[in-house]
Amino acid sequence: MKNIHCKVFGHDYKVTRHVTDHVKEYTCVNCKKQLTTSGNGELTLLTPKFKEINDVLERMHLKRVANQDQERNKAKLRIA
Numbered sequence: 001m002k003n004i005h006c007k008v009f010g011h012d013y014k015v016t017r018h019v020t021d022h023v024k025e026y027t028c029v030n031c032k033k034q035l036t037t038s039g040n041g042e043l044t045l046l047t048p049k050f051k052e053i054n055d056v057l058e059r060m061h062l063k064r065v066a067n068q069d070q071e072r073n074k075a076k077l078r079i080a
């Protein structure tokens, strides 16, 4: 019965996971349907395969952010 709301008003997606700056996962607050941003920037159903891809993307993204911080700290040291 919950899905009636989605049929009438459309899904009400909220961001449930921030994978990278460009890729996010969304969940409908009413029916729990999940979407994610695919490689071409369009929204697609969040399948187990996409979840795996997002895990990898997230790890790569976190590593890159950490590296950037390290580079910034090194730069600071050089200035000091």
Ligand SMILES: [Zn+2]
Pocket (backbone or CB within 6 Å): 006, 010, 011, 012, 028, 029, 030, 031, 032, 033
């Ligand atoms: Zn829905």
